[in-house]
Amino acid sequence: MEESLEQLQARHRKEQRDLVSRITQKKKNATKKTRKGVNDECAELERQLRLRQEEELRIFHGQEEELLGAEEDEPAAEPPSTTDDISSQLASTTISSPPPTRPPSQQQPEPGKKRNRQKERLARRAAEVEAASERAALEASTMTDHRGGEKKRMEPIFSSNNLVEHEIAPDGHCLFSSFADGLASASIPLASSSSANIDTMPKVEPYKIVRRTAADYMLSHGDDFAGFLEEPLEEYARKIRDTAEWGGQLELSALANAYGVEIRVVQDGRTEVIVPSGEMGGEEGSEKEKKTVWLAYYRHGFGLGEHYNALRRKEVAT
Incomplete structure (x- = not known):
């Protein structure tokens, strides 16, 4: 049928x-x-x-x-309309004729x-x-505007810390691109002490340098990371270094240690602080001013879901 x-x-x-x-x-x-x-x-x-x-x-x-x-x-009493003039006839009927009592x-x-x-x-x-x-x-x-809600709850933190948001492409590299932007804002070189040989490499995108630095640190400190992985550390580090694998808490910890910086992640109205492992208890009286990299983290509102944007001090924002 x-x-x-x-x-x-x-x-x-x-x-x-x-x-x-x-x-x-x-x-x-x-x-x-x-x-x-x-x-x-x-x-x-x-x-x-x-x-x-x-x-x-x-x-x-x-x-x-x-x-x-x-x-x-x-045969019919009246010739039927052709397909070409049906639209004009329908429009004419709708405008000039009284509303029909039935469909x-x-x-x-x-x-x-x-x-x-x-x-x-x-x-x-x-x-x-x-x-x-x-x-x-x-x-x-x-529909609920999840991204707008997250942004609204973040804005007071941005304002109180004199920060302005810089949009990063949601392409799988957003954590590393945002971190590279934060290093530049804090005048920190991309080549960390654990990846000094990067200076001799050909010109590459900043996020690739940050990815390699994170992977190298994780490989050289395997005992700190292997227990959190469901696959061999070497294979995981390879994906972080060479693919668009998303970054998360492990990579933030590796980058904080590799670059010796404090990372502050603003998310949904609060701020998470990641410090180098040697400074977990806090270092009072340090003569060297601690460098800070700020990031904004969203759970909603982007095509791939979770997303990081860079945060810059207003005086260096472009």
């Missing part, structure tokens, strides 16, 4: 709801390491469903056009006048599109 347009559209909506449920469950079960792969898989599932449904609609409309062509070959699909044709089924289908589709747009607008108006 062939589906009507309403049945086809109802099935498509159900398939879309089912896919949303599957994607939601997949993303809830994703870990930090698998999140990118899960996002790619979900995008592919959405793409395949969209293409299949579009193809089914094209086939359905093609069959309807064949049936319409057969109907138009029959177009339910109106009875005038005696002696052939019913224009294609015109009725176009009217139904236009109404469905308008209704879908209204539902989408209503849903968008009720």
